[in-house]
Amino acid sequence: xxxxxxxxxxxxxxxxxxxxxxxxxxxxxxxxxxxxxxxxxxxxxxxxxxxxxxxxxxxxxxxxxxxxxxxxxxxxxxxxxxxxxxxxxxxxxxxxxxxxxxxxxxxxxxxxxxxxxxxxxxxxxxxxxxxxxxxxxxxxxxxxxxxxxxxxxxxxxxxxxxxxxxxxxxxxxxxxxxxxxxxxxxxxxxxxxxxxxxxxxxxxxxxxxxxxxxxxxxxxxxxxxxxxxxxxxxxxxxxxxxxxxxxxxxxxxxxxxxxxxxxxxxxx
Amino acid sequence: xxxxxxxxxxxxxxxxxxxxxxxxxxxxxxxxxxxxxxxxxxxxxxxxxxxxxxxxxxxxxxxxxxxxxxxxxxxxxxxxxxxxxxxxxxxxxxxxxxxxxxxxxxxxxxxxxxxxxxxxxxxxxxxxxxxxxxxxxxxxxxxxxxxxxxxxxxxxxxxxxxxxxxxxxx
Numbered sequence: 001x002x003x004x005x006x007x008x009x010x011x012x013x014x015x016x017x018x019x020x021x022x023x024x025x026x027x028x029x030x031x032x033x034x035x036x037x038x039x040x041x042x043x044x045x046x047x048x049x050x051x052x053x054x055x056x057x058x059x060x061x062x063x064x065x066x067x068x069x070x071x072x073x074x075x076x077x078x079x080x081x082x083x084x085x086x087x088x089x090x091x092x093x094x095x096x097x098x099x100x101x102x103x104x105x106x107x108x109x110x111x112x113x114x115x116x117x118x119x120x121x122x123x124x125x126x127x128x129x130x131x132x133x134x135x136x137x138x139x140x141x142x143x144x145x146x147x148x149x150x151x152x153x154x155x156x157x158x159x160x161x162x163x164x165x166x167x168x169x170x171x172x173x174x175x176x177x178x179x180x181x182x183x184x185x186x187x188x189x190x191x192x193x194x195x196x197x198x199x200x201x202x203x204x205x206x207x208x209x210x211x212x213x214x215x216x217x218x219x220x221x222x223x224x225x226x227x228x229x230x231x232x233x234x235x236x237x238x239x240x241x242x243x244x245x246x247x248x249x250x251x252x253x254x255x256x257x258x259x260x261x262x263x264x265x266x267x268x
Numbered sequence: 269x270x271x272x273x274x275x276x277x278x279x280x281x282x283x284x285x286x287x288x289x290x291x292x293x294x295x296x297x298x299x300x301x302x303x304x305x306x307x308x309x310x311x312x313x314x315x316x317x318x319x320x321x322x323x324x325x326x327x328x329x330x331x332x333x334x335x336x337x338x339x340x341x342x343x344x345x346x347x348x349x350x351x352x353x354x355x356x357x358x359x360x361x362x363x364x365x366x367x368x369x370x371x372x373x374x375x376x377x378x379x380x381x382x383x384x385x386x387x388x389x390x391x392x393x394x395x396x397x398x399x400x401x402x403x404x405x406x407x408x409x410x411x412x413x414x415x416x417x418x419x420x421x422x423x424x425x426x427x428x429x430x431x432x433x434x435x436x437x438x
Contacts, residue, residue, distance in 0.1 A: 010316045017323055018345060024338035029388055034337050041282070041331045048283035124286030125298075130381045131335035135286060161334060171334045176389045178334075196393050197385075198400045250393060258296025 033177065038162050038169075042135075046167030049124040049135055081119055084264060087153035088117075088230075095218070095229025098185075117264040118142050120150070123167070125260075132172040132197060132257070133161065138265065141165045147225055149266045155231035155254030156180070156219060157263050168265075173232070173253050174200060181222040182232050184215050193217060193232060193251065200233050202249035211238050211249055227266065277305065278325055282332045297404045299412035300374055302329065306344060307370045307413060308420070310351020311361050318355075322348025339384055343377045362421050364414070371410030378402030 005012065028034060124135035138144050140163045150157040150170050158172040171178055178195040182202070189209045191202040205211055215235040221228030233251035240247050281302045289298045302325050310318035326344030330337045354369060355361065379402065386392045 014316060014319050014345075014349070017320070018342060021323065021327070021338040021341045021345070025336050025342070028336045028338070033334070038331060041328060044279055045282040045286065045332055048280060049287045051283075124283065125290060125293075126282070126286045126329075126333050130339055130385055131333040133332075133334050169332075169334075175334050176385050176392075194389070196389075196397075198397050199393060201393075258293070 035162075039164060042162050042167065042169050043164050045124070046135055046139075046164060050137065050167070084119070084153050084262075085117070088151065088264070091153075091231065092227065092229055116267045117151075118144065118267060119262060120144075120168075120265055121262055122260050130176065130197075132175040132195065134158075134170050134172060134260070136168050136170055136263070136265070137166070139163045139166045139168045143267050144168050144265050145268065148268060149226045149230075150263050151226075151230060151266060152255050152260070152263045154256075155233075156226055157255050157257065157260060159225055160265065172257055173255075174198065174257060179223075180226065180232060181220045182217040183220040184211060184235075185218045186212075186215055190220055190222075191217075191249070196250075199236070200251045200253060202235070202251055203246070205247045205249055207240060207245055207247055209247065211235060211247060213238060216254070217251055274321060274324070278328055281305065281325060282328060294408070295404070297401065297408060299408040300405060301412065303344070303347065303374055303377070303409055304370060304413040304416055306348050307351045307366070307373060308416065310348050311355030311359070311366070313352065314356055315349045315352030318348035318352035319345050320348070322346070336388065339381070343380050347373045347377060361417070366417055367410040367414035370413035371406045374406035374409040375402060378406060 024034075118138055120136040120138045122134050123137045126133045126135070136144075136150070144160060144163050146160055146163055148160045150159065156173060158170045158175070158178060160168050161171040162169045172195070173180065173193075174195040174197055176195050176197065180193045181190070182193045183190050187210055189205065189211065191205045193200050193202055202211070202217065213235055217232045217235065219226040219228055219230045219232055231254040233253050235249055235251050237250040238247055239249075285298070285301050289301060292298060306318065306322050306325055309321050313321075322344035323341045326341035327338065329344075330340045333340075350373065351369075359365065359369065379398070382392055382394055382397050382402065386394070
């Protein structure tokens, strides 16, 4: 027996490592994802990502500033940022209008306020086989904290998962670990939107609920992360099975996540 | 390979995959450079070392992403093992069929991950995932692997590494 073990030492080590990883995974399925080593890995990858993206940004920046007019470029940047903010405010205002129409007689109704935000640039897009995350160029130095929402004028992008000074990791809407409380804008039906990598699935929608293809899903504000009324996704497929109490609803994110370059982090 | 080389490769892989390959993205699909590199490591070093490298790379990718820690470690470890066995007795490193095997590895890993997600999170849209993400990435990764191997063989890097590996074995 000892001879057999000595002969197959390397194979046994590999086998035990596989078993160890399998045990780690099963533990997380039961208790939730471990966060150990997350920050050191983000620190190293964020550092290298900034170094890698720096030459691209520098070349682009030099081209923009000297090939085109300096003032025009700056004004454009400012206007773009302002436009993002105004579109966000407009989205929230529309939601307030809808609420007011339904509840115009109600007094002391809590009003929505667009929260303060910080503009961020995407410096890394990670696409592991089982998750969807991005790295942004702002972190705890700029007031970005874990759990904050990341949005664009088109809608919700995701939420901050980990932060460091100068960088943060964001879990996208399509990540399987992402869940978001949403509401159908047309008829206020509620549900939970889960990431499915390429798309999202609206869960726990009753078999009898009126959900149609093309319906816009907006944040309900019930999860305490996203403000109420932000566009999240659009329903692309609805399937009803008589054996199930719920409908199977597939939705595409409102934001083109594959083309994301800039976004806003909503500061609490 | 030396542990220092491994450490450097592994530390650079995550930011390389996340930032440097963005310009190569087609419709949101990027080639998997970590997998291509792991396959080459497997062909050059053998099943044990490649399996360990795969577990290390996968584990770091898991920590750097939002997935369950260990899931990619397992799949990448198995791919390293497979590539190592392939390199030991079945396939020549300069063979053009390497890109097909690499694409097959990527495809298998994608399918395994989707099945794993089905078990953990439930109701995964398998068809759209396969057509929209897994299959294009597998083809893209296979092509990247072919380019990498062609580049390495032209620069006589492979023969040097193989010589080093053989010397180590002796």
